[in-house]
Amino acid sequence: MNNSLYIHEIQSLFDNVQRSQIFEDQKTMTDAFPLFPVSEINEKYENEKHEAGFDLKKFVLSNFDFIGKKSFERTEILPIKEHIEKLWDELTRTAYEEKGTLLKLPKPYIVPGGRFNEFFYWDSYFIMLGLQVSGRVDMMKNIVENCSYLIQNAGFVPNASRTHFLSRSQPPYFSLMLDLVAETTGDEKIYVKYHNTLEKEYQFWMNGEDTLENDSSIKRVAKTKDGDILNRYYDAENVPRPESYLIDIEDGENASGDQFYRNIRSACESGWDFSSRWFADGETIQTIETLNIAEVDVNCLLWHLEKTLAKSSALQNLTEKEHYFFKRAADRRQMIDNYFWDENTKTYKDYHLKKHKNTASEHIAALYPLFLGLASEEQAKAVIKTIAEKFLYKGGLVTTTKESGQQWDLPNAWAPYQWLGFAAMKNYGASELAEQIKNNWCSNVERVYSNTGKLMEKYNALDTKTIAGGGEYPNQDGFGWTNGVYLKLKQN
Template sequence: MDNQFYIRDIYSIFEAVQKSQIFEDQKDMADAIPMYPIAEINNIYETEKDKEGFDLKEFVVKYFQFDQSESSILREETLPIEEHIEKLWDELTRTAYEEKGTLLKLPNPYIVPGGRFNEFFYWDSYFVMLGLQVSGRIEMMKNIIENCVYLIQKFGFVPNASRTYFLSRSQPPYFSLMLDLLAESTNDESVYSQYFETLEKEYKFWMDGAESLDNNKSYRRVIKTENGDILNRYFDDENNPRPESYMIDIEDEETSANPEFYRNVRAACESGWDFSSRWFADGNTIQTIDTLNLAQVDLNCLLWHLETTLAKTSNLQNFEEKHNYYSQKSEARKKSINKYFWSEIDKIYKDYNIKSQMQTSSESIATLYPLFLNLSDHEQAKAVSETIKEKFLKKGGLITTTKESGQQWDSPNAWAPYQWLGFVAMKNYGFKELKTEIKDNWCSNVERIYLNTGKLMEKYNAIDTTSIAGGGEYPNQDGFGWTNGVYIKLKTQ
């Protein structure tokens, strides 16, 4: 039986379940697995739904299987944290050799984040790979890359995660950085040439429409400024509620005046920052979410890295025309990053609003990207390092924004990816004391929570280090892929 489906295939049942809020987590129904052919389930539902005594929950439990992931990984004794993480690599390993419900097929095993996130996630996997490198699990690193290759070749991009309902968006493009990690781990630069076609295909996805744009216009993931410069933005091809957060979106949209509210929400999900005051026009409420009008500093830095990797790989293969093309693109992007994102007044990199033709007011940890990728000059890097120390570095690590909004990608939360980016950024420019402080503050926070709970969490409270973390649409998750990877990588530095 072919039991893969898209949400649209069971929409009547799905909508009824989500609106009745049968399950505490709306992701449960989005991840359900049909136990009979979809057409058959739909027919039975249409026949029975209006009958007296019909019980919707009873119906879905009868006709769908719910693969509940472990919400917590328990051990009889608290192992040393490094031993715990080594065991977690195996416990968080999954395979999907065939389609199953909304889960996409993948050719190789992979590591899931943990908790409610029981599928392959794109940008998470890069930070997982940092830990796999330390653990000597090179084969799993290759598996992750091969899964990305499979998805890019099949869909043209790596989806947010390996579910059919994520096929309208990607996540921060880390594939070229994954190749850097593998080349470093294997001392083999041939990986770039091996995956050149895949690098080009992902680049085309992000640049779709760039050649035909008029000034001060946007199309999908590209923006052309009034000066004719090309920048990129996060986007989503759909403008409807997210299946995994269906009722949350509907309720928020009812009090929003934005006709593209859903697409703005989804675009923020493509950034990985779901959600943050960084995206809100008023700096406070999700109803004013304005992601689509922003060119983001992190995305443009990552695409600069992709262009630079394409230029380097073209050179390795003696593709002179392509080498020149991608070199020109990366040089133009480097100038644009400095021109549109650098704030000389605030000494920080900020997102750029194409509508207002101004930088946003939000101060975010995404300012690390130009330093992480060696795009800043030393004066800029020094200024950013001072801002980081003054505004972002807290007792338990680096916070994501200077605003406390109740959203999980705002203060006081510290997320694993940015501890690594912060460490490398400061190392790149020789700020030794600050890089050590970033590492020690966050690692000690992780160790304290682990000692008290036996868990490695998705995110941590960097300010109140007596608590764990909070904010967001769902409870803090235990597992946790990128925390494990970044923690053991930092401990080797």
């Protein structure tokens, strides 16, 4: 039998399972794999569901298998670095064939941990930072190879390696992954090896730009009223997310507009699921309007992709391509300045495509132009001041200045932005602040680890006595990007 599963193939059963809440976590059913051909399961379900005494959970458990979340229990708490070294092996998975919704990948990979038992795109870059410190170069190369395989076969790296994520990606970090491997091995041939992959990923993000008129958007591309091309996050589907099915349906009941589900999914492509950053009223998820926003982070990352394509073209003496990508990077650099720099608040903000002005949300993605060296000295100075005054707390950098109950808002501190913050400060000579970011967050990680024996997905930056909260599911242990960033920061 074919081992792959697409949720729409079992939609009637899936809908019943998720609405009945027979599992505590909506992700459980999306990760199930069928024990019999799907057509056979569907037929059995249709025949049996109206029978007296039909037990839905019993039916599901007898027709599907499940890999549960893993918790790593230790009899003793090891020193944190030793614990992480052990975790690399415990978080390693393979998927040489498709199984249920899990996509096949050619190489072993590291999963985040907890309920996340698949390969995640942008997580993997921050995992690679730690693998670099641990000297696990082969695993770094495996991650790059898996991303390349997905780009070559799916056209992009999905949010995570499951069939129901084939409608969206995540922040495009592939070119930065190549930088990391080149930096580790000293070999620039990697850019040539993956040149075609870089081009293919670029085509995915720019798809549709040629058809756009001014002041309109398609997929991940927007053309401003002045005819400039910017990018945004997007998802090809406009239906509830299988992994958060009931939550989406309930939130959607009071939402305005017919693109609610696509707006929800598009925010997931950013990795920030969820934050007041996406909300029209700055407060409630029902007003989510991701599609109306061009984001500073994705545009900075695509500048890096263009710059990398210019470099990989130069290495192969592809002069025409080198000039093309060099020009695209130069144009985008100018647009990052024009559209994302907010002169009033002296920081970088997202751009509202319909209102033709910066959005109100103050958020930590303002670090990207500093992380990638795109800010002028004057701009950097202003951002550094804002970071120190509004974002740095006792337990690390928070993501926004607003407390909404969403997990990507105050008071949570997430690993990726501790690294971006540290590196950004170093780039512009704010070494003291870089040290403070590193020490505040690392000591928070160490405190929680000594109390619980676990490394968490996110941390509370304000109340350094508790762990962290908010969001659609409990805080997870494992945890890939925390392990990676912690090791990398401690090495610097």
